[in-house]
Amino acid sequence: MKYNLEDIKIRIMDVVHSSSVDGTGFRDVLFVNYCPHRCDGCHNMQTWDKSNGRDVTLKEVYDDLMESSFTNVTFSGGEPFEQAKELYVLACAVKEGGKSIWIYSGYTFEQLLADEDKKNLLCVCDVLVDGKFDKNLTQLNLKFKGSTNQRIIDIAKSLEENKVVLFDDTFC
Numbered sequence: 623m624k625y626n627l628e629d630i631k632i633r634i635m636d637v638v639h640s641s642s643v644d645g646t647g648f649r650d651v652l653f654v655n656y657c658p659h660r661c662d663g664c665h666n667m668q669t670w671d672k673s674n675g676r677d678v679t680l681k682e683v684y685d686d687l688m689e690s691s692f693t694n695v696t697f698s699g700g701e702p703f704e705q706a707k708e709l710y711v712l713a714c715a716v717k718e719g720g721k722s723i724w725i726y727s728g729y730t731f732e733q734l735l736a737d738e739d740k741k742n743l744l745c746v747c748d749v750l751v752d753g754k755f756d757k758n759l760t761q762l763n764l765k766f767k768g769s770t771n772q773r774i775i776d777i778a779k780s781l782e783e784n785k786v787v788l789f790d791d792t793f794c
């Protein structure tokens with residue numbers, strides 16, 4: 623089904639360009655608003671309140687991301703999967719535009735697979751960093767995640783092998 627990006631809105635905090643800490647390489651990061659997980663020690667507590675942030679059309683975000691010369695995009699937050707239906711449409715358009723997508727979530731890979739809308743969004747992305755942040759499991763020099771319980775998952779391989787396959791970041 624074809625969607626009109628101008629007709630769909632999402633609630634975001636910001637789009638940040640040139641990040642090197644939200645996935646491999648340099649990338650553009652969409653920070654969505656709202657998160658229900660309330661992890662102790664969260665660095666993005668402003669996203670817990672639904673009234674924060676602003677509503678924008680998918681077209682506005684899409685144009686912003688596609689203007690960038692970076693081919694990597696990250697959806698972070700907040701909890702991206704709380705707006706799974708809308709972000710699925712954006713993710714499809716971004717992928718068609720030739721970019722790869724990392725996505726962060728407080729939900730686990732298994733939890734996302736159990737919900738149809740969340741699974742749809744998951745399946746169009748390339749890499750998932752999953753699980754709640756646990757301040758008791760932080761370590762110095764963790765790359766692309768905040769605590770050791772979180773997993774950096776190769777989504778396509780995991781779906782193919784029907785088990786979690788970690789993303790190989792040996793050369794990243």
Ligand code: SF4
Nearest residue numbers: 657660661664700728
């Ligand atoms: S999932 Fe992320 S944004 Fe949500 S409360 Fe936990 S650390 Fe904060």
